[in-house]
Amino acid sequence: MNVLNHYKYVFQMQFLRNAGFLVFMALIQMLISIGIVIGFTYLIPNANTQSILYLATGAPTIILIFTGIVILPQQIGTSKADGYMAFMRTWPVNRAVILAADTTIWLLITIPGIIVATVVAHLMFSPGYDISWTVIPAILLIALTSIGVGYGFSYLLSPVASLAISQVVVFGALMFSPVNFPMERLPEWLQMLHEVLPIYSMSEIMRAALASSTFDVGLGHYVKLMIWCILGYGGAVFILNRK
Amino acid sequence: MILDVKGVTKIYTGSNKSQNIVNDNLSFHINEGEIFGLLGQNGAGKTTLVNQILGLVTPNSGDIHLLGESVLASPVRARTICSVQPQSQVPLGFLTPKQAVTLMGKMRAGKHFDATRVDALFEALSMGEWANIEGEKLSGGAKRLTAFCMAVVVPGRLVILDEPTNDVDPVRRRYLWQVIRDLTKNGTSVILVTHNVVEAEKAVDRVAIIDQGKFITQGTPSEVKRAVSDQLRIELNLAQAFTDLEVPTWALSSHRNGARLMFSIDQADVLATIDWAKVQVDQGLIIDYSLSPTTIEDVYIELTSQKVVDSK
Numbered sequence: 001m002n003v004l005n006h007y008k009y010v011f012q013m014q015f016l017r018n019a020g021f022l023v024f025m026a027l028i029q030m031l032i033s034i035g036i037v038i039g040f041t042y043l044i045p046n047a048n049t050q051s052i053l054y055l056a057t058g059a060p061t062i063i064l065i066f067t068g069i070v071i072l073p074q075q076i077g078t079s080k081a082d083g084y085m086a087f088m089r090t091w092p093v094n095r096a097v098i099l100a101a102d103t104t105i106w107l108l109i110t111i112p113g114i115i116v117a118t119v120v121a122h123l124m125f126s127p128g129y130d131i132s133w134t135v136i137p138a139i140l141l142i143a144l145t146s147i148g149v150g151y152g153f154s155y156l157l158s159p160v161a162s163l164a165i166s167q168v169v170v171f172g173a174l175m176f177s178p179v180n181f182p183m184e185r186l187p188e189w190l191q192m193l194h195e196v197l198p199i200y201s202m203s204e205i206m207r208a209a210l211a212s213s214t215f216d217v218g219l220g221h222y223v224k225l226m227i228w229c230i231l232g233y234g235g236a237v238f239i240l241n242r243k
Numbered sequence: 244m245i246l247d248v249k250g251v252t253k254i255y256t257g258s259n260k261s262q263n264i265v266n267d268n269l270s271f272h273i274n275e276g277e278i279f280g281l282l283g284q285n286g287a288g289k290t291t292l293v294n295q296i297l298g299l300v301t302p303n304s305g306d307i308h309l310l311g312e313s314v315l316a317s318p319v320r321a322r323t324i325c326s327v328q329p330q331s332q333v334p335l336g337f338l339t340p341k342q343a344v345t346l347m348g349k350m351r352a353g354k355h356f357d358a359t360r361v362d363a364l365f366e367a368l369s370m371g372e373w374a375n376i377e378g379e380k381l382s383g384g385a386k387r388l389t390a391f392c393m394a395v396v397v398p399g400r401l402v403i404l405d406e407p408t409n410d411v412d413p414v415r416r417r418y419l420w421q422v423i424r425d426l427t428k429n430g431t432s433v434i435l436v437t438h439n440v441v442e443a444e445k446a447v448d449r450v451a452i453i454d455q456g457k458f459i460t461q462g463t464p465s466e467v468k469r470a471v472s473d474q475l476r477i478e479l480n481l482a483q484a485f486t487d488l489e490v491p492t493w494a495l496s497s498h499r500n501g502a503r504l505m506f507s508i509d510q511a512d513v514l515a516t517i518d519w520a521k522v523q524v525d526q527g528l529i530i531d532y533s534l535s536p537t538t539i540e541d542v543y544i545e546l547t548s549q550k551v552v553d554s555k
Contacts, residue, residue, distance in 0.1 A: 005349075017335065017343075020336075020337050084333065087329050241318075
């Protein structure tokens with residue numbers, strides 16, 4: 001009960017403190033996700049339905065990666081620099097409660113972007129959505145993994161190093177990851193790398209959830225994401241409690 | 244006893260294996276309802292000590308007990324017993340002072356939180372005009388007072404205030420000291436971390452001066468002042484910051500801060516000093532002077548600025 005109350009008040013504190021920024025970020029997310037669906041059709045002339053379906057089911061994954069591994073580390077860098085992180089460490093609550101409240105907020109700001117991009121893509125291209133009930137656990141697992149990994153490395157590394165990683169990740173996720181196109185198009189060494197990194201599994205799970213009649217996903221991908229998720233949050237909690 | 248610190252030593256190892264002793268075998272205790280001043284210059288080790296009391300940093304040796312239990316055993320318990328105003332500004336973002344203070348109160352007291360306490364605090368500190376303005380639009384002083392209210396809205400058994408009066412105007416500083424005094428009436432103890440010695444002297448029950456990680460003196464303000472109690476202090480305002488003024492030979496210790504020159508003298512030398520000062524005024528070297536009993540600031544300067552005094 002105490003933990004729940006703490007969660008509630010920490011959530012309110014963090015949400016109200018960032019209110020203006022969060023609205024702005026949610027709007028940006030919408031623009032980016034629509035941009036991915038529409039923008040890539042310029043890149044690929046005469047795109048067939050298959051290509052568009054890849055883009056339309058890739059956009060939500062990009063949003064979640066973008067939030068967890070780009071925006072979040074930037075925010076953490078700022079709060080390390082301006083002393084807010086040090087202040088949070090003095091609060092009379094368990095550190096995991098702060099992590100949970102922040103995760104909820106990050107998750108919430110991705111939802112409008114995902115919904116808007118999906119609706120827009122459906123109305124413009126009808127790429128063949130077939131949304132399964134697995135979309136809920138899929139989004140949750142992908143978001144938690146991405147946010148967890150973002151927390152892990154931004155707590156572990158200096159702000160400069162985590163900024164560098166997030167820049168590489170956002171470019172890599174957009175251009176060199178099998179999110180918006182099939183894995184087979186990548187060179188073999190990149191394919192091997194993606195067997196280990198979480199991005200490929202994220203996109204496979206998301207695709208199977210949004211277009212279940214076209215794509216299938218193995219249980220292995222879920223297991224792989226859970227491992228990454230636990231590694232990320234475990235690392236973050238470890239660093240938060242370190243003295 | 245609220246807090247008992249025994250032989251706490253904290254050593255930071257630098258990148259080239261150099262060892263920096265930030266806290267060197269510190270021991271002190273704080274009783275219920277007591278205001279304890281922790282004075283020291285920048286980098287003296289005050290904040291490191293506070294972080295160890297909160298369980299945020301683990302000492303290399305020694306132990307810290309809060310209400311009879313070791314902080315090392317349960318840091319969450321330590322953070323529940325203590326409430327803190329950090330030295331740096333709290334970035335409030337879009338939070339208004341009222342929201343920030345209310346939420347912190349709820350976080351500490353849960354359902355038992357009394358919302359009228361927020362209004363009473365704002366009233367006592369004359370902060371009503373800022374209550375509903377977003378934090379990022381507030382002045383430095385208003386933000387500092389908000390952070391103070393967050394620490395005292397539902398005070399822990401031990402309230403730790405790190406430079407609470409920075410950026411705060413003189414009128415509200417007085418209100419702030421009154422709020423701190425009122426806290427102690429309910430048995431709350433306070434650690435006041437500061438380098439503003441003049442202000443602290445009026446407020447604290449006991450004081451410790453820390454320099455380069457060591458306590459160089461501790462006790463009640465009058466005990467601490469006893470070392471220099473038969474001395475007086477003369478303070479001069481120089482006509483120009485660069486005036487090269489020869490301090491009289493009978494001056495015991497001197498300290499210069501821009502156009503402000505202070506030195507202490509024995510009571511026997513009072514008349515000679517006034518004559519000397521008159522000559523300086525007549526020559527236009529100093530604008531004015533004042534003579535006063537020694538303060539903790541004199542003790543503080545004498546004990547912590549040995550280098551400055553020696554070089555004169």
